[in-house]
Amino acid sequence: METSPEVTFEDFAKIDLRAGTIIVAEEVPKSKKLVRLEVDFGDEVGIRQIVAGIRSSIDDVRDLIGFQAMFVVNIAPLEMMGLKSHGMIIAANRSTITSLPTGCHCLHPPQNNMQGK
Secondary structure (H helix, E strand, O other): OOOOOOOOHHHHHOOOEEEEEEEEEEEOOOOOOOEEEEEEOOOOOOEEEEEEOOHHHOOOHHHHOOOEEEEEOOOOOEEEOOEEEOOEEOEEEOOOOOOOOOOEEEOOOOOOOOEOO
């Protein structure tokens, strides 16, 4: 497997990672992969729609509501299935662990109430 091109520290430093609280989570019709999220990042960033390809790792997308996760908020908007995504969730699929309610494991902040930080 080939690796992606190397990223410099300066490139990585451009990424704006923020904690956000998922306030809406819905399946995207006609998609087996996509979930439409509305994420609250607090006053500075506000609420954003984010479309994420995590559907196959989640039994019930409603389990994501109220969950805090980390997101890239300065990625260029991208349209998927007619929906514009204004960010990217930082997530990994660990299908071998089934004891957690979602099956999808997101990088989350070390404490609650870190929206936008």
